[in-house]
Amino acid sequence: MPTAETHLPLGYAPEEETRLAEAAETVQRYLAAMEARDLEAAKDMLGDGFRMVFPGTPPMTALSDLIDWAKGRYRFVGKTTDAVETFRSGDLAVVYVRGTLHGEWPDGRAFDGIRFIDRFEVSAGKITRQDVWNDMGEVRGT
Numbered sequence: 001m002p003t004a005e006t007h008l009p010l011g012y013a014p015e016e017e018t019r020l021a022e023a024a025e026t027v028q029r030y031l032a033a034m035e036a037r038d039l040e041a042a043k044d045m046l047g048d049g050f051r052m053v054f055p056g057t058p059p060m061t062a063l064s065d066l067i068d069w070a071k072g073r074y075r076f077v078g079k080t081t082d083a084v085e086t087f088r089s090g091d092l093a094v095v096y097v098r099g100t101l102h103g104e105w106p107d108g109r110a111f112d113g114i115r116f117i118d119r120f121e122v123s124a125g126k127i128t129r130q131d132v133w134n135d136m137g138e139v140r141g142t
Contacts, residue, residue: 047126
């Protein structure tokens with residue numbers, strides 16, 4: 001997964017800028033591990049109480065749940081990242097990743113250029129929440 005430019009807001013103290021940059025790096029390493037299906041490496045980046053919500057799903061708490069859910073949606077998916085934006089919200093680092101999805105539908109047809117936004121919450125260096133928005137359902141239905 002190519003690394004996109006990371007955007008940090010101005011005005012943070014140097015140690016806070018470092019913390020936010022580290023959160024963005026953690027998220028990018030997590031996404032790369034997920035794309036490579038290195039679930040153990042990805043799991044090591046998750047904090048206690050981790051939960052993720054994808055379009056049309058109830059909250060999931062285990063990566064295996066995500067893999068099972070995705071089996072009927074696509075054979076594989078990858079992300080091209082356009083931007084990573086990070087800021088602080090209380091004690092959390094919030095990281096937004098946006099770009100496009102590419103991959104293959106279950107019937108073998110390729111797809112590309114599907115917009116996505118992922119929002120992550122990072123606490124003490126671990127990902128505690130992932131919210132996903134994308135246009136996959138709209139494109140898949142055409």
